[in-house]
Amino acid sequence: MSDAAETTADPRPWELADRLIQARVEAQLLGRATEATTLGRYRIERGLGAGAMGRLLLAVDPDLQRPVALKLLTPARVGSPEARRRIVREARAMARLSDPHVAQVYEVGEADGQLYVAMEHIDGQDLRAWLDERARPWPEVLAVFRQAGAGLAAAHQKGIVHRDLKPDNVMLEHDGRARVIDFGLAFPGSSSGGEGPGLGLEEEGPVELTQTGVVLGTPAYMAPEQWGGAADARSDQYSFCVALFEALTGRRPFDGETVAELQRAQHHTRLRWSGAVPRWVRGAVERGLAMDPEARWPDMRALVRALDPARRRRRQVVAGLGVLAAVAGGLALRPAADPCRDAGAELDASWGPPQREAIARAGSEVGTSWATETTSRLLERMDVRAEAWRETARGLCAAARGEAPPDAAASSGCMEESRRRLEELVAAASSAEPSQLVSALAQAELLPDPRACPEAPAAVFGGGAPAAVELRAS
Numbered sequence: 001m002s003d004a005a006e007t008t009a010d011p012r013p014w015e016l017a018d019r020l021i022q023a024r025v026e027a028q029l030l031g032r033a034t035e036a037t038t039l040g041r042y043r044i045e046r047g048l049g050a051g052a053m054g055r056l057l058l059a060v061d062p063d064l065q066r067p068v069a070l071k072l073l074t075p076a077r078v079g080s081p082e083a084r085r086r087i088v089r090e091a092r093a094m095a096r097l098s099d100p101h102v103a104q105v106y107e108v109g110e111a112d113g114q115l116y117v118a119m120e121h122i123d124g125q126d127l128r129a130w131l132d133e134r135a136r137p138w139p140e141v142l143a144v145f146r147q148a149g150a151g152l153a154a155a156h157q158k159g160i161v162h163r164d165l166k167p168d169n170v171m172l173e174h175d176g177r178a179r180v181i182d183f184g185l186a187f188p189g190s191s192s193g194g195e196g197p198g199l200g201l202e203e204e205g206p207v208e209l210t211q212t213g214v215v216l217g218t219p220a221y222m223a224p225e226q227w228g229g230a231a232d233a234r235s236d237q238y239s240f241c242v243a244l245f246e247a248l249t250g251r252r253p254f255d256g257e258t259v260a261e262l263q264r265a266q267h268h269t270r271l272r273w274s275g276a277v278p279r280w281v282r283g284a285v286e287r288g289l290a291m292d293p294e295a296r297w298p299d300m301r302a303l304v305r306a307l308d309p310a311r312r313r314r315r316q317v318v319a320g321l322g323v324l325a326a327v328a329g330g331l332a333l334r335p336a337a338d339p340c341r342d343a344g345a346e347l348d349a350s351w352g353p354p355q356r357e358a359i360a361r362a363g364s365e366v367g368t369s370w371a372t373e374t375t376s377r378l379l380e381r382m383d384v385r386a387e388a389w390r391e392t393a394r395g396l397c398a399a400a401r402g403e404a405p406p407d408a409a410a411s412s413g414c415m416e417e418s419r420r421r422l423e424e425l426v427a428a429a430s431s432a433e434p435s436q437l438v439s440a441l442a443q444a445e446l447l448p449d450p451r452a453c454p455e456a457p458a459a460v461f462g463g464g465a466p467a468a469v470e471l472r473a474s
Helices: 013-030 081-095 127-133 138-157 224-228 233-249 259-268 279-288 300-306 309-331 353-364 369-400 408-430 434-445
Strands: 042-051 054-061 066-073 105-111 114-120 124-126 170-173 178-180
Touching: 042 066, 081 105, 081 114, 124 127, 127 138, 127 170, 127 233, 138 170, 138 178, 138 233, 138 300, 138 434, 224 233, 224 259, 233 279, 233 300, 279 300, 309 369, 353 369, 353 408, 353 434, 369 408, 369 434, 408 434
Parallel strands: none
Antiparallel strands: 042 054, 054 066, 066 114, 105 114, 124 170, 170 178
């Protein structure tokens, strides 16, 4: 981008965007092309939305023949020349970030006196719309949020802070992959989380208002320190936990009709959870909602790990084995053969060395670092889900040797459906094209957790009809 992009721009991007969209419609109706339907080299297709920071347009890059989302930034909202330069720097930093759960930034530029950011266009729906469709079981919600959390963690490692993380800024593609959008672009504060001049919000203003300035956010999702203008990666963690609490319970953790009421609620409200959410999930979220940033999780990766059901199960198994070993040693008993030792072995034909090698080959054919990382994460996720299935099968076998639980049939059906979905994804991933690896990883992240089958079989799949596995190229 040239130095001209850091000068003052035309303060009327709304009019420019409207003119471009109107010209595009006229060109389609009259069957003629016009220069007014382009911004720089991008051909404008239609409007996608508007926000406090500007207009979002769907456009086409004619050189690469791909759709892009163009964000036309409002100069009055951008603020000072220094704030403008920060946006340019952060957009360039985002362009160097490549992660399966972050929307890619292509470039930042200027045309017709207008500063814009060209980003990857995500074909799907935002997380808020997804949550509004129907009640989602907590394992399904957790799987999607862990993907978004992984995207946040990747950006934080590059020193990029979002500052406005909320369900509207997480997109879900049709294959189930979560992508965080508007990283570091919505609010031109310091990525390192320095002090800013504050929000400039009226204390009695509505909490839905999104004010813009040096360090800002959407009040209902903002960390307490952001009210004073400070924001860093821990602020994103807080916003993430507000959104996750809302997704799990159907309400935000802190209520308030005005900014002042919301601030009071943050300090005095006792969280009210839904009974279906496990205690370990509650504990992880509540730590992320700590008023003191120092009391939150060390980083987003630590929070995402804490929200991993498989990791928690492994810790429980290790602890249980330790207790059993102590008891066995103390009593000097010789353990009898375990009649449930081979329970779960029916999965061996679906997931084992041959399938792992086939997926590994698909990744190695690309020969890039992102493919290696994606393949590694895919194999790890499949290993975790397969082992979870086997552990649960052994647990159900042991339970069946006593008095059968009243929902034994439902648990068995849940396990069979879980096995079928795992097997179907393994088959698809084993023959996947290199360009489909990211889609395979996204679907692996969304596989239902079989460990919930014994306790809440009806909640595992949410009552919906299973969709066929379809891997998309990326």
